[in-house]
Amino acid sequence: MNTKNLDSIIEIISKSLKINKSKINSKTNLQKFEEWDSLGILTVMTALDKKFKGSIKISSFDKVKSASDIQKLLK
Amino acid sequence: MFSKIDSIEYFLPRKRNLFSINFKKIYSKTGILNTRICNKNQDVIDLAYRACAKLKKKLINNVDTIIFVTQTPRYLLPSCSCILQEKLKLKKDIYSVDLNMGCSGYIYGLSVADSIIRSGIGKKVLLVCSDTYSKYIDKKNTNKYIFSDGASATIIKKSNKEKIFNFSFHTDGSKHKSIIIDKVNEIEKFSMKGSDVFAFTLEQVPLNIKKYLKRYKKKISFFKKIFLHQASGIILDNLKRKLNSDIIYKDIKYIGNTTSSSIPISIANAKRRGKIKKNDNLLLCGFGVGLSLGITSVKL
Numbered sequence: 001m002n003t004k005n006l007d008s009i010i011e012i013i014s015k016s017l018k019i020n021k022s023k024i025n026s027k028t029n030l031q032k033f034e035e036w037d038s039l040g041i042l043t044v045m046t047a048l049d050k051k052f053k054g055s056i057k058i059s060s061f062d063k064v065k066s067a068s069d070i071q072k073l074l075k
Numbered sequence: 076m077f078s079k080i081d082s083i084e085y086f087l088p089r090k091r092n093l094f095s096i097n098f099k100k101i102y103s104k105t106g107i108l109n110t111r112i113c114n115k116n117q118d119v120i121d122l123a124y125r126a127c128a129k130l131k132k133k134l135i136n137n138v139d140t141i142i143f144v145t146q147t148p149r150y151l152l153p154s155c156s157c158i159l160q161e162k163l164k165l166k167k168d169i170y171s172v173d174l175n176m177g178c179s180g181y182i183y184g185l186s187v188a189d190s191i192i193r194s195g196i197g198k199k200v201l202l203v204c205s206d207t208y209s210k211y212i213d214k215k216n217t218n219k220y221i222f223s224d225g226a227s228a229t230i231i232k233k234s235n236k237e238k239i240f241n242f243s244f245h246t247d248g249s250k251h252k253s254i255i256i257d258k259v260n261e262i263e264k265f266s267m268k269g270s271d272v273f274a275f276t277l278e279q280v281p282l283n284i285k286k287y288l289k290r291y292k293k294k295i296s297f298f299k300k301i302f303l304h305q306a307s308g309i310i311l312d313n314l315k316r317k318l319n320s321d322i323i324y325k326d327i328k329y330i331g332n333t334t335s336s337s338i339p340i341s342i343a344n345a346k347r348r349g350k351i352k353k354n355d356n357l358l359l360c361g362f363g364v365g366l367s368l369g370i371t372s373v374k375l
Contacts, residue, residue, distance in 0.1 A: 038269040
């Protein structure tokens with residue numbers, strides 16, 4: 001598992017949703033956060049697309065529950 | 076024989092009060108200050124009539140084709156185009172048809188209009204786009220911050236020069252439930268899975284535009300402006316980034332997402348504001364419900 005990518009993903013989630021990084025690890029269920037609403041998800045998707053320059057398969061984002069799930073979408 | 080866009084008019088109903096505790100946060104993503112909502116006793120035919128009434132009388136009198144793009148029709152049957160023929164007092168030897176298409180509907184409508192003129196079936200087409208999503212979006216549904224009711228009326232005429240050209244389309248029915256009006260406890264309600272639509276848009280719009288330019292051997296610099304469906308601020312900003320283009324026209328703040336009317340409304344406004352003029356080449360791309368996408372080029 002590439003921990004560098006995972007750290008970047010957690011950083012993006014934390015910044016986009018304005019949630020303290022300490023509350024998120026690779027397995028944290030993001031759906032428990034109030035900030036993980038439709039607008040929050042779009043903000044995270046935008047930041048991920050920018051960071052990974054289109055190399056993330058965002059069309060499968062509906063199945064995402066955790067940072068680890070997002071990492072699996074990296075092409 | 077070719078076709079050209081002669082004129083575009085539109086009608087928007089009253090502004091909807093969107094004030095709420097979260098509005099600032101929502102606005103930062105949608106880029107929409109006002110959406111529009113029709114009265115209880117208004118529907119797509121009434122909005123379409125108001126848009127058509129703004130067209131010059133001599134333009135509309137000898138229309139021989141009506142294409143009515145809507146997904147919120149007055150009736151399941153008959154078609155809205157037939158009702159509009161009577162309401163506008165147009166001649167009876169007329170071709171009239173409804174197209175059940177949403178945000179890509181203007182491009183599909185233009186393709187039908189262009190085909191009708193090229194084939195010689197008609198000489199002057201009235202392309203109407205009209206929707207009232209508000210009737211299916213209740214007060215608790217956050218989509219009220221995005222979607223607007225509205226109608227547009229475009230006259231497409233025969234032309235010696237090719238001024239509507241190079242169509243391209245894309246459909247992905249596997250995501251048809253991503254934007255849907257379906258029965259919930261016997262009541263028809265609108266729902267949208269934002270992440271699905273966002274992903275489709277971010278992946279397919281840039282990809283299809285690039286394929287389109289390659290297919291028709293055009294560079295983006297050939298176009299004066301790109302008119303994308305005005306879906307939301309966050310989508311337009313992301314497409315601007317993905318396409319690396321500063322010629323994308325944005326006109327959503329005081330209008331909202333008027334589905335199939337968003338492209339003709341923004342073209343009409345751009346023209347009035349002097350942002351585009353005669354002989355400019357425009358690239359148009361509509362995308363959304365279906366999920367579907369359409370691209371074409373227009374010379375004013």
